[in-house]
Amino acid sequence: MEAKTPKISETVIRRLTDYLRCLRHAQIQGKTYLKSTELSQDCGHNPSIIRKDLAQFGAYGLKGTGYNTKELIDNLNKILGLTKPREVVLIGAGNLGTAMIKYPGFRSVNFKFTAAFDNDEQKIGHFIDETPILDLKDLNSFIQKHLIEIVILTVPASQTLGIIEHLDNHYVKGVLNFTSEILPSRKNDMFIHNIDLAKELEVISFCMKNCLS
Ligand code: NAD
Secondary structure, three states, X not given: OOOOOOOXXXXXXXXXXXXXXXXXXXXXXXXXXXXXXXXXXXXXXXXXXXXXXXXXXXXXXXXXXXXXXXXXXXHHHHHOOOOOOEEEEXXXXXXXXXXXXXXXXXXXXXXXXXXXXXXXXXXXXXXXXXXXXXXXXXXXXXXXXXXXXXXXXXXXXXXXXXXXXXXXXOOOOEEEEOOOOOOOOEEOOEEEEEOOHHHHHHHHHHHHHHOOO
């Protein structure tokens, strides 16, 4: 299978990341091949949707055998741009930012927190595990030196826009925004993704009543 990259929707990309998680799990369990029906049971998507999604990238399972697990993982990694380790910078070394840096799951999928930035002098110069907390004033020079493309925002909502405008968008191309300030998905030539767990709870609240039957 070749890692062709046709124009794909964000919905499909989200499903690909689900497949990748299930495939990694299957690989740990020693499964060399996985059928779309098995993948469906593991990740909750319809087998025909799985086959259609993967066929877009030239991946066809062998009849009766399924997909080669390792080959599919390698190709999904290529499609999703996960073959090389990515250095990430976090802005706002508070409760949420600290918890994220301490979470080991990012490194296992090739994302490394190179530094955290804050404007609190009490925090600057300290470390969260091995990640240094640096002065926000040095953000762009650090981004330029380390070719940082991804930034995570965990500052108070009121600070969000100021920081977005300040980011060197010649280098930074992706922003994961955890603040409650909702940003457009494309701004200043950067792709922005807003994450709000309260929103997810609202969805759960609705689905408990309406989606189970
Ligand atoms: P916090 O107060 O513990 O941390 C905020 C940090 O940002 C502090 O270290 C502060 O010094 C720093 N900061 C403030 N202004 C700054 C600036 N201009 N530049 C750099 N650093 C700056 O807050 P928290 O509990 O960690 O929450 C952080 C953000 O995440 C808030 O906006 C909060 O609403 C949001 N949040 C989102 C979710 C979610 O589901 N998306 C969940 C929890 C918190």
